[in-house]
Amino acid sequence: MKIIAVDPFYLRMPEITDAADGTQDTLLVRVRTDAGIEGWGECDASPLVSIAAYCCPMSHGNIINIRNSLIGETLDSPEDVLRLSGKVLRNGLDIQQIQHAYSGTEIALWDIIGKKLEKPVYLFLAEMSGTSDIAHPKLPYASVLFGDTPEDTYQIAVGLREQGYRAAKFGWGPMGKFGAKNDIALVHAAREGMGTDAQIMIYAGVVWGTDYETAYNRAEAFAEFSPTWLEEPLAPDAIDAYGSLTKKNPRVPIAAGEGSNTYRMAEDMIVHGGVQFVQIDTGRIGGIMPSFQVRQLAEQRGVQYVNHTFKSHLSLAAALHVFATNPDFNLLEYPAAGSELSQRIVKNPFKVDPDGMVRVNDLPGLGVQVDTDAIRPYLVPVNIHVGTETVFQNAFL
Amino acid sequence: MKIIAVDPFYLRMPEITDAADGTQDTLLVRVRTDAGIEGWGECDASPLVSIAAYCCPMSHGNIINIRNSLIGETLDSPEDVLRLSGKVLRNGLDIQQIQHAYSGTEIALWDIIGKKLEKPVYLFLAEMSGTSDIAHPKLPYASVLFGDTPEDTYQIAVGLREQGYRAAKFGWGPMGKFGAKNDIALVHAAREGMGTDAQIMIYAGVVWGTDYETAYNRAEAFAEFSPTWLEEPLAPDAIDAYGSLTKKNPRVPIAAGEGSNTYRMAEDMIVHGGVQFVQIDTGRIGGIMPSFQVRQLAEQRGVQYVNHTFKSHLSLAAALHVFATNPDFNLLEYPAAGSELSQRIVKNPFKVDPDGMVRVNDLPGLGVQVDTDAIRPYLVPVNIHVGTETVFQNAFL
Numbered sequence: 001m002k003i004i005a006v007d008p009f010y011l012r013m014p015e016i017t018d019a020a021d022g023t024q025d026t027l028l029v030r031v032r033t034d035a036g037i038e039g040w041g042e043c044d045a046s047p048l049v050s051i052a053a054y055c056c057p058m059s060h061g062n063i064i065n066i067r068n069s070l071i072g073e074t075l076d077s078p079e080d081v082l083r084l085s086g087k088v089l090r091n092g093l094d095i096q097q098i099q100h101a102y103s104g105t106e107i108a109l110w111d112i113i114g115k116k117l118e119k120p121v122y123l124f125l126a127e128m129s130g131t132s133d134i135a136h137p138k139l140p141y142a143s144v145l146f147g148d149t150p151e152d153t154y155q156i157a158v159g160l161r162e163q164g165y166r167a168a169k170f171g172w173g174p175m176g177k178f179g180a181k182n183d184i185a186l187v188h189a190a191r192e193g194m195g196t197d198a199q200i201m202i203y204a205g206v207v208w209g210t211d212y213e214t215a216y217n218r219a220e221a222f223a224e225f226s227p228t229w230l231e232e233p234l235a236p237d238a239i240d241a242y243g244s245l246t247k248k249n250p251r252v253p254i255a256a257g258e259g260s261n262t263y264r265m266a267e268d269m270i271v272h273g274g275v276q277f278v279q280i281d282t283g284r285i286g287g288i289m290p291s292f293q294v295r296q297l298a299e300q301r302g303v304q305y306v307n308h309t310f311k312s313h314l315s316l317a318a319a320l321h322v323f324a325t326n327p328d329f330n331l332l333e334y335p336a337a338g339s340e341l342s343q344r345i346v347k348n349p350f351k352v353d354p355d356g357m358v359r360v361n362d363l364p365g366l367g368v369q370v371d372t373d374a375i376r377p378y379l380v381p382v383n384i385h386v387g388t389e390t391v392f393q394n395a396f397l
Numbered sequence: 398m399k400i401i402a403v404d405p406f407y408l409r410m411p412e413i414t415d416a417a418d419g420t421q422d423t424l425l426v427r428v429r430t431d432a433g434i435e436g437w438g439e440c441d442a443s444p445l446v447s448i449a450a451y452c453c454p455m456s457h458g459n460i461i462n463i464r465n466s467l468i469g470e471t472l473d474s475p476e477d478v479l480r481l482s483g484k485v486l487r488n489g490l491d492i493q494q495i496q497h498a499y500s501g502t503e504i505a506l507w508d509i510i511g512k513k514l515e516k517p518v519y520l521f522l523a524e525m526s527g528t529s530d531i532a533h534p535k536l537p538y539a540s541v542l543f544g545d546t547p548e549d550t551y552q553i554a555v556g557l558r559e560q561g562y563r564a565a566k567f568g569w570g571p572m573g574k575f576g577a578k579n580d581i582a583l584v585h586a587a588r589e590g591m592g593t594d595a596q597i598m599i600y601a602g603v604v605w606g607t608d609y610e611t612a613y614n615r616a617e618a619f620a621e622f623s624p625t626w627l628e629e630p631l632a633p634d635a636i637d638a639y640g641s642l643t644k645k646n647p648r649v650p651i652a653a654g655e656g657s658n659t660y661r662m663a664e665d666m667i668v669h670g671g672v673q674f675v676q677i678d679t680g681r682i683g684g685i686m687p688s689f690q691v692r693q694l695a696e697q698r699g700v701q702y703v704n705h706t707f708k709s710h711l712s713l714a715a716a717l718h719v720f721a722t723n724p725d726f727n728l729l730e731y732p733a734a735g736s737e738l739s740q741r742i743v744k745n746p747f748k749v750d751p752d753g754m755v756r757v758n759d760l761p762g763l764g765v766q767v768d769t770d771a772i773r774p775y776l777v778p779v780n781i782h783v784g785t786e787t788v789f790q791n792a793f794l
Contacts, residue, residue: 010783012454012456016454016455016456016457017457018455018457018458018461019457019458020457020458020459021457022456022457022491024456024457025454025456044491045491045492045493046449046450046453046456046460046491046492046494047453047454047456048449048452048453048454048781048783048788049446049449049450049453049492049493049494051449052443052445052446052448052449053443053446055445056443056444056445056446057409057413057422057444057445058413058415059413059419059421059422059443059444060413060414060415060416060417060418060419060421061415061416061417062417062419063443064415093603093633093656094419094441094442094443095442095443095446095494096442096446096493096494096495096496096497096498096658096681097443097446097492097493097494097497098493099493100493100494101493206490236490237659237660237661238661239661239664239665240664259490261493262634263634264634264635264636264665267636267637268636268661268665272669284493380783380784381782381783381784382781382782382783383780383781383782384445384779384780384781384782385778385779385780385781386407386445386777386778386779387777387778391445
């Protein structure tokens with residue numbers, strides 16, 4: 001097959017706020033081949049900045065856009081995906097946004113290969129790495145924002161419990177902004193609302209920057225409520241501070257890694273940051289293969305790999321293929337309060353099975369179907385003119 | 398003062414090729430205040446992708462564009478520059494391109510503060526860090542591309558020697574592409590052309606990827622021609638491979654770091670990559686202050702800081718302020734074969750003094766003046782429409 005089109009689509013809700021809700025807009029990428037097979041992927045990234053990486057004029061041999069690297073290329077095998085990823089990243093060496101922007105395409109390339117060869121993506125990863133090809137169920141944890149107060153947080157937690165969630169992550173909002181007493185009250189409320197038998201995770205939203213002492217003190221203070229982890233207490237690139245924090249062995253394990261824009265950043269966080277859970281966003285790090293490489297590193301080093309997913313179930317599918325075959329990596333971030341847009345992107349979202357678990361779809365490719373009719377109303381037309389040239393306008397969705 | 402405008406300008410030559418010549422286009426940023434003072438900076442980055450980071454619609458609280466973070470803000474002191482940088486980077490936490498795009502603005506903010514307080518930028522850095530405020534001359538090395546053959550390279554080197562250069566770096570082109578014999582012949586030719594008393598540097602252009610064994614073998618093979626360093630033999634994020642290479646102690650020192658998009662990447666390269674020269678592009682890493690922080694780390698660890706500059710003398714000015722006051726960091730990358738565009742950007746380029754050295758300008762701010770009349774013919778109009786809104790069109794240059 002030859003790649004004939006690589007089309008990013010900017011979708012958004014009518015109103016966008018500065019809340020830490022990543023589902024208010026999104027960037028989908030559709031890749032088409034001359035064999036009539038198409039694949040889809042989703043980026044967790046700025047849609048406009050990422051679109052620019054698909055259409056920017058060449059600056060020199062290290063700034064060549066993603067479309068120019070891919071159109072006309074051959075795509076017949078998993079090896080072709082790796083080869084094309086190498087080409088895109090080499091040609092985009094001096095485009096800082098390249099991994100964010102390319103992630104959706106890389107995922108779409110796997111989707112195509114899976115459809116063509118009639119296999120789910122996780123089986124290619126198993127074959128290429130010589131590891132188990134048996135997929136295991138994951139325990140989904142709801143990923144929600146803290147309420148503005150402990151009382152609101154309690155109500156949110158009760159609601160999640162009533163929906164049947166056995167695990168939930170609470171993040172952002174007031175956490176870290178109004179002192180230790182309020183922080184502790186928030187965690188207490190989350191635990192009370194979810195009940196003693198549930199898992200709760202606390203997401204601090206990079207609020208303490210490089211202040212690992214405060215992060216340590218909070219981790220210790222939260223320990224009585226037994227959270228599974230304290231997530232991103234520090235800035236994504238404050239690796240030394242993470243190292244100092246984890247060396248103090250707080251009673252609550254530390255999780256981080258969603259800010260990994262490259263494999264190396266994740267490796268740095270694992271090896272030098274010393275985190276116990278590494279959270280990778282397949283829609284930021286460059287797609288499925290670099291995520292899988294982080295999973296392998298986590299396996300080598302006794303760290304638990306977890307997906308970071310705060311987009312649609314298209315992203316969730318990509319994330320799930322990466323670590324479906326490792327039974328010890330048993331937690332799945334499962335967006336539970338996403339926008340209407342994010343809930344309409346796929347026709348066959350992942351259901352929580354009666355046993356409370358989520359399973360990868362054993363269908364060709366990613367195993368989810370994008371609902372173009374449902375998302376068309378959210379499409380944002382984008383036109384970019386450089387000099388006398390129109391370098392970008394939307395394809396037909 | 399209040400910031401009233403932040404305007405990126407995309408400039409380019411009529412023809413762009415895929416040669417590794419970063420001067421074929423550029424992105425300048427002009428910042429204006431209500432006091433009538435304006436500052437300028439330059440990014441070494443994709444102009445279009447970077448412009449998108451100035452105008453992208455908000456996605457959520459972690460994707461807010463640079464203009465929205467800055468317009469209306471107070472700018473009166475060096476501390477304001479640091480505060481505003483913190484705000485821009487926090488608001489752009491999930492924009493991967495943020496450092497590349499913001500670099501030009503950060504440099505412009507320093508230019509403004511210097512003009513307002515009537516001091517060259519390097520003096521603010523000296524005051525804020527409590528270090529020496531005496532600027533020292535630098536030995537400029539010409540930074541050129543290898544010729545296509547050893548013979549061409551020899552002629553280029555002879556030309557540089559005749560222009561009076563006592564140091565020159567040769568890079569990209571055929572290096573690493575046609576086997577060891579050709580690589581060695583290229584270095585031999587550079588040495589012959591420059592003469593035995595000159596310094597030569599070899600820039601391998603990331604050609605060996607993660608293959609540190611080949612990089613080591615080349616470094617050893619090049620040793621008889623006594624290059625000052627072998628630069629970027631490996632991929633920018635191949636930190637483990639750099640570590641393996643430098644642990645073998647090749648007789649030619651290893652240099653790298655231009656790919657550092659963040660302070661942490663430079664720190665990682667120094668601490669875990671083990672390089673002996675760290676090369677920082679002020680137009681990529683987020684501007685002058687993060688570059689200065691890398692300089693300080695280099696001082697602590699006995700590594701030599703060198704600028705990476707392959708743009709105009711506006712970039713050279715920013716680069717020079719960062720390390721002007723350290724006499725041991727005595728080498729200056731000095732673009733010697735840039736495009737006509739790159740040579741027209743400033744009215745008062747840095748001259749090589751009769752003693753063969755280059756000195757920082759003791760003028761307020763960056764100490765260079767942008768020649769708007771000269772560069773206007775190179776301006777590329779950019780218009781970006783998102784939905785019903787024009788989110789970007791060029792300001793008047």
